[in-house]
Amino acid sequence: MRLAFKTVVPSADQPVSWSMRKHHAHLSDEALVALVARGDDSALAELYDRVGRVAYGLAFRVLRDDRLAEDAVQDAFLAVWRTAAAFRAERAKASTWILTLVHRRAVDVVRREERRRTEPLDEATRDAATSESAEDAAWLGFERQRVQGALRQLPDTQREAIELAYYGGYSQSELAERLGLPLGTIKSRMFAGLARLRELLDDGAEEGSWTPNSTN
């Protein structure tokens, strides 16, 4: 399975210095983290340009609020800046690491603010302003479809547990209460569902092996 982020061509709303681009565009996400560890803020900017939209989309999906979502992304990137020197690329992909930090922030805020007023399963984010480059949109679109296809193959109960937890920010205990099920059932569903999803995604990755940015 591969989730490395493609280089995003700068769009009109994100002016980027071309000299910086030339310098960093060919580098892997992990190489960028190594530069960030050395205090290179243009490498941080490049990482943000690659991962920022997905990170913000994720934070917004959980938080449903522009400002809170931006804060979550900002906090996560500050953590990236600060801890990059300790990051070991051989143990984790940089993009996964960043998205983990973003998700953790978002879930923490959503629990604190009790903001979940909207049913997280509806797709209310269709109006998202998408000004991705065509190439980037194509790759993300492909990946998104692949993951959504895998999700659809899960039993409904497992998919529900995973989506409410990851996109809704519900804890297992909250889910047990909400769905009127024993906590043990929720735990088992989440574990079985995630294990099955991993299998489906791995299979898909091997067959398709469409990896636009094979950086490691």
Place this chain on the structure above:
Amino acid sequence: MDAELHELSAGYALDALEPEERDAFERHLAECPQCQEELASFWEVAGALAVATESRAPSPELRDRIIADAQAEKQTVVSLDSRRRISPVLAAVTTVAAAAAIGLGIYSISLSNDLDSTRSALTAQENAAALLADPNATSVALQSGTGRLVVDGEGEAVLVLNDLPAAPAGKTYQAWIVDGQVPVSAGTFASTDDQAVVPIPQAVPDGAVVAVTIEESGGASSPSLPPIAASNPV
């Protein structure tokens, strides 16, 4: 009981555990290679779930704010809380993320050679990673060497050194807290991959400097000058 803990890896990867279970799983994680492997792969799946959401364009100012955060840390001493709204729970959240990152080897912290107990070594690493990512901590630039010193309000500090080759054979790096006449040893450490992330075991007082020297293996009782790196005063 272990099977139950093992099953928590899914909830952990989705950030769906209550705090008590999160802590229990992290303690377990440190000692369970099977769960380490499971969590690493579940995090990849969570990353796929992130990609499955609609990506969304944040305001252009967010990019500026992130770069401004980074650039501000290059200044001599910048107290972040003077510039940003700080979420009071962030430090706690960071501790959690750091614990898992250490458990999975995603973070590598250079521990003082004096620390031999596995448990205290683990705690020291987690504290160091958490401190680094704590938005309330202050970043102090180095006056010589490449890197920075990150200090929190209580003087707890982590020294980050870049471009630091491994110490010559038979030698070691040693950190010192210089506050007044007599430098106090803050332990010896090694550099891996030209980097060292060194937790300082004692509090660093206001106005003190943290310096690094090269010493004979085992460390020295007083520093051999000149230092190869030194922070600005905290």
